[in-house]
Amino acid sequence: MKSSFEKLEEFLKNSPPRHKAIIYTLSFLLIIAVFLKYILPPLKDKEENLRYEIESLEQSLTQENPNALNRKLNTLKKELLEKKSEVNDLKENLNLIESKLYALPYLYKEEKFAKALDRVLKNSIKENLKIAYIKKVAKDENQTVNFYGIKEMKRMEIKGRGQFKNIINFINSIEEVNILSDINDIDLKKAKDSVEFSFVWILYGIKL
Numbered sequence: 001m002k003s004s005f006e007k008l009e010e011f012l013k014n015s016p017p018r019h020k021a022i023i024y025t026l027s028f029l030l031i032i033a034v035f036l037k038y039i040l041p042p043l044k045d046k047e048e049n050l051r052y053e054i055e056s057l058e059q060s061l062t063q064e065n066p067n068a069l070n071r072k073l074n075t076l077k078k079e080l081l082e083k084k085s086e087v088n089d090l091k092e093n094l095n096l097i098e099s100k101l102y103a104l105p106y107l108y109k110e111e112k113f114a115k116a117l118d119r120v121l122k123n124s125i126k127e128n129l130k131i132a133y134i135k136k137v138a139k140d141e142n143q144t145v146n147f148y149g150i151k152e153m154k155r156m157e158i159k160g161r162g163q164f165k166n167i168i169n170f171i172n173s174i175e176e177v178n179i180l181s182d183i184n185d186i187d188l189k190k191a192k193d194s195v196e197f198s199f200v201w202i203l204y205g206i207k208l
Helices: 004-014 017-059 066-103 110-126 164-175
Strands: 130-136 150-162 181-190 195-205
Touching: 017 066, 110 130, 110 150, 110 164, 110 195, 150 164, 164 181, 164 195
Parallel strands: none
Antiparallel strands: 130 150, 150 195, 181 195
């Protein structure tokens, strides 16, 4: 009889890539939620309580038995440093999880879009294209996709001119950018010594 883990492994192996993406994303989100709600707050409370005890002891050092108080103070300071280290380690783990999430193409962030747009512009220069404009256009609500949290985030119209081969390379390079997107409404028109082009770049994702 297969274990639950083996069944899950087999299910993921046979699932379509898009379903896998959803499962992994939800798993990461669950980990972050558990960390923020159940792990980090108690540790921060403990750190705060220890700090309060130290402050109280420091105020009592002028009273009787200063040596005993100093010993207890040093013990608590050591414990506080250990707890701070534990909190910092957990924060680093959270940052690692967030960085892995950020790397996923279906997680949408404005700064991620800005980097993708910068790469698109660099690719247009590489292909010797003259870009007339890149502008945001209204979303078509009738065609907006919402698949398990993945939905249309933005539409950008790109227009320019260049050689046919370079235009095709440019469009293909956009599809390789690390952001979930699609190219629609491609329009090509023969000009005097080049080809005029325009298309709509549709961006999808999950926004945290």
